[in-house]
Amino acid sequence: MTKRILITGSSRGIGKAVALKLAESGFDIAMHYYQNISAAQETQHALEQLGVSVSCLKFDIADRAAAKQAIEQDIEQHGAYYGVILNAGINCDTAFPAMTESEWDSVVHTNLDGFYNVIHPTVMPMVQARQGGRIVTMASVSGIAGNRGQVNYSASKAGIIGATKALSLELAKRKITVNCIAPGLIETDMVSDIPKDMVNSIVPMRRMGKASEIAGLANFLMSDDAAYITRQVISVNGGMI
Numbered sequence: 001m002t003k004r005i006l007i008t009g010s011s012r013g014i015g016k017a018v019a020l021k022l023a024e025s026g027f028d029i030a031m032h033y034y035q036n037i038s039a040a041q042e043t044q045h046a047l048e049q050l051g052v053s054v055s056c057l058k059f060d061i062a063d064r065a066a067a068k069q070a071i072e073q074d075i076e077q078h079g080a081y082y083g084v085i086l087n088a089g090i091n092c093d094t095a096f097p098a099m100t101e102s103e104w105d106s107v108v109h110t111n112l113d114g115f116y117n118v119i120h121p122t123v124m125p126m127v128q129a130r131q132g133g134r135i136v137t138m139a140s141v142s143g144i145a146g147n148r149g150q151v152n153y154s155a156s157k158a159g160i161i162g163a164t165k166a167l168s169l170e171l172a173k174r175k176i177t178v179n180c181i182a183p184g185l186i187e188t189d190m191v192s193d194i195p196k197d198m199v200n201s202i203v204p205m206r207r208m209g210k211a212s213e214i215a216g217l218a219n220f221l222m223s224d225d226a227a228y229i230t231r232q233v234i235s236v237n238g239g240m241i
Helices: 013-024 037-049 064-078 101-129 141-145 151-174 196-202 211-222
Strands: 004-007 028-033 054-058 083-086 133-138 176-183 233-236
Touching: 004 013, 004 064, 013 028, 013 037, 013 211, 028 037, 028 064, 037 054, 054 064, 064 101, 083 101, 083 211, 101 133, 101 151, 133 151, 133 211, 141 151, 141 176, 141 233, 151 176, 151 233, 176 211, 211 233
Parallel strands: 004 028, 004 083, 028 054, 083 133, 133 176, 176 233
Antiparallel strands: none
């Protein structure tokens, strides 16, 4: 039976690259999006062209009830996921003294609550399937080292790292690995306005990373070769830290 992977935020950017890479490896895909339906349709078509089965879920990861309903319905129709990649998230950067309550709340609650809202409904079906599994979360270099203007984002991503490590201990005996990828500056819309000279000054490799370079690692962590890797935070940042 083909293994199926849920990937949040997979209509574009890193999530799309991950979905395409996993589809190339033969995984069926449950792709998630929230607002951009045209991008989601484009990605779904590209995945189907690779010959895999694709289901498409629409919900806000910050909306617990909506996430639970969509995920449980998808599992009921297609069976438990073998893997989950928690990729979706938001940022709202500003200096902390000027940060509003809503800027703090929206980033922290969306990113950190999204961990519970997405992963919680998937865990017991994964355990009950008795086939092991893979969970990969996306943190950030900001969650490891902190970053000026990103106190809210850094806090949320540091929380993701802590939650990932704790969950890995609970699921290890079930042969379910739980790891975290911590990207640096990756060529996506989120960092499109960063000047090249600034990239050169903070990244030893003097370039941004590519979404495909994150996808390659995610694909490896989903593979049988990664069965003994769990509780790890793997940085992909060109030597920033």
